[in-house]
Each structure stands twice: as C-alpha cells, then as structure tokens.
Amino acid sequence: MNDETPEGADGPVEVAMNKAQLVVVGTGYRAIGDLTVEARACIEQADKVLCLIGDPLVTHHIGQLNPSIETLNVHYGAGKRRQDSYEEMVEHILSEVRSDQFVCVALYGHPGVFAYAGHEAIRRARLEGVTAWMLPASSAEDWLFADLGLDPGRRGCQSFEATDFLIRHRVFDPTSLLILWQVGVIGMLDRDLEFDGRPGAVCLTEALVAQYGADHPVTIYEASPYVTAAPRMTTLPLAKLPDSSMSGISTLVVPPLPQRPLDQELLARLTGCR
Ligand SMILES: C[S@@+](CC[C@H](N)C(=O)[O-])C[C@H]1O[C@@H](n2cnc3c(N)ncnc32)[C@H](O)[C@@H]1O
Structure with missing residues (x-):
C-alpha cells in the first residue's frame, strides 16, 4: 500500500x-x-x-x-x-x-x-x-447466541459441520450445547439447486434421537439480514426434523440434556476446601 x-x-x-x-x-x-x-x-x-x-x-x-x-x-x-x-x-x-x-x-x-x-x-x-x-x-453462531439468548460459557458449546458430524461419528457431549451447520444440505457435494435435503435430515434425526430421545426440542435458526425482519427460530421435537423445511442457510441448535452431577472430590481439590 x-x-x-x-x-x-x-x-x-x-x-x-x-x-x-x-x-x-x-x-x-x-x-x-x-x-x-x-x-x-x-x-x-x-x-x-x-x-x-x-x-x-x-x-x-x-x-x-x-x-x-x-x-x-x-x-x-x-x-x-x-x-x-x-x-x-x-x-x-x-x-x-x-x-x-x-x-x-x-x-x-x-x-x-x-x-x-x-x-x-x-x-x-x-x-x-x-x-x-x-x-x-x-458469524451465524454470533447472531445465534444473540437471537436465541444462548451463552456458550454456561454449558460449553460444540460446533460441527452436519455431514462431517454424521460420517465421522463425531464424539460429542449431549449435556453441552450442540450447533450443527449446513443441516439443510447434508451429503451435497455438488452445487445442486434442486438438492433434496430430506434423506440427510432423516439420518441426522436417527443419530440425534439415539442420544437425546425423539421429543427433545431443537431449533432451526436463520439469522435475518435486515433490521426490519425477524430471524427464523423454529423449535420442534427432534422426531419432526425430517418434515421441516431446511435450506442452505439453516443452522440447527440442539440444547443440552440435564447437567451431570459435580465431581465433589475434584471440586474440593480445586477449591482447597477439604
Ligand atoms: C459455508 S457456511 C458459511 C458460514 C459463515 N462463514 C459464517 O461465518 O457464519 C454456510 C452455513 O452457515 C450457516 N448460515 C449461513 N447463513 C445463515 C443464516 N442466515 N442464519 C443461520 N445460519 C446461516 C448455515 O449453517 C450454512 O449452511
């Protein structure tokens, strides 16, 4: 310059x-x-x-x-x-x-x-x-934290690309927040405007139901580009995910399962109060 x-x-x-x-x-x-x-x-x-x-x-x-x-x-x-x-x-x-x-x-x-x-x-x-x-x-995640009122510091936060999450059987903690990107285009390798995202959504639902159960609520999130328009925040039971409409701009938010109990012994060691 x-x-x-x-x-x-x-x-x-x-x-x-x-x-x-x-x-x-x-x-x-x-x-x-x-x-x-x-x-x-x-x-x-x-x-x-x-x-x-x-x-x-x-x-x-x-x-x-x-x-x-x-x-x-x-x-x-x-x-x-x-x-x-x-x-x-x-x-x-x-x-x-x-x-x-x-x-x-x-x-x-x-x-x-x-x-x-x-x-x-x-x-x-x-x-x-x-x-x-x-x-x-x-990023979409920054807007998601703001619009959905989520703080990654509370329960931790895991972000995965949805196809990668499935085909590599990513190991994750269901008691921490899970964010899945590109959920509307699972398995899409080519640019395909007619892409059918439903088979991918079915596979994702099966994998998630095994961990969270069919009734666990999930949210499809789409940030709004304009001050005058609201973001999309569709919450539904996990089992209904394949029937919902998701696109190339959808991000899926899976809230955590209940917290694990604390390791009291380790806590005592960390805080010094035996
Ligand atoms: C190739 S990635 C690009 C992400 C982008 N670089 C960012 O910082 O957010 C595309 C993915 O971002 C997410 N995404 C894109 N637009 C979005 C929007 N308006 N709302 C929510 N997520 C969005 C979706 O998961 C989408 O499949």
Missing part, C-alpha cells in the same frame, strides 16, 4: 516495491451494519476487491466503496463439485495478488468460519512471501 518514492541526492530513487498484499474480511450477516470500520477501510483502499456475498444489497454497497469489485460467484456451477469451485476461487484470488496488487476479499459472515477459500488463499499467499491476513466479522 505504501508507494512513496524516497528522495536521493540525485533526485527520486527508483525502489522496486512489492505492493502485493492480501486481506480477507468478513461482512457479517446484518446488511451493511456488520461491516467493521477496519474492513470498510480495507475495501476502500484495495486495488482489487473480490467478493462472495449472498445479499445483493451488500454487494452493491461494497461496489460503491470500490468499483473494482468482482464476484467469486462465477466459480459455482450446476453439477460442479463444490471443492472444485473453492479451488478456482483460491486461484482467482492468488492471480490478482500475483499482479502486485493490494487485494481485499470480502466474504459473508466470518470469513474464516466454515469457509475454505479465505484461509487457503492466505496460506498460499504467505508461502509466496506475500503479507496476508484476515479480519473477523460476525
């Missing part, structure tokens, strides 16, 4: 400056309001802005801050493996960085939460000697 030319005795000295830098910023969920002052400054000062944002209002706003904007959405395609799309996005980002530019990549939510392209672009840029960093923003 620093392109000042130092003055030498015989006039300006030509110094080869490497201008290549990469910053990956989040835009959060609340349209425009979640954009931090620092992220906005990076967007304004960048030579090139690349973005992956669902909300056209936010994309438009960022385009007004910096007309160089280009969307990474073009790398998605019907029937294309999602991983291939992400690889193309990473290479697209790096190609801009390699043309010696200050590149700002704006991703919705927190750019490093359940998001491959930002972390990977930073990792590869650093391998090439480029200064690269990430600026956080509100």
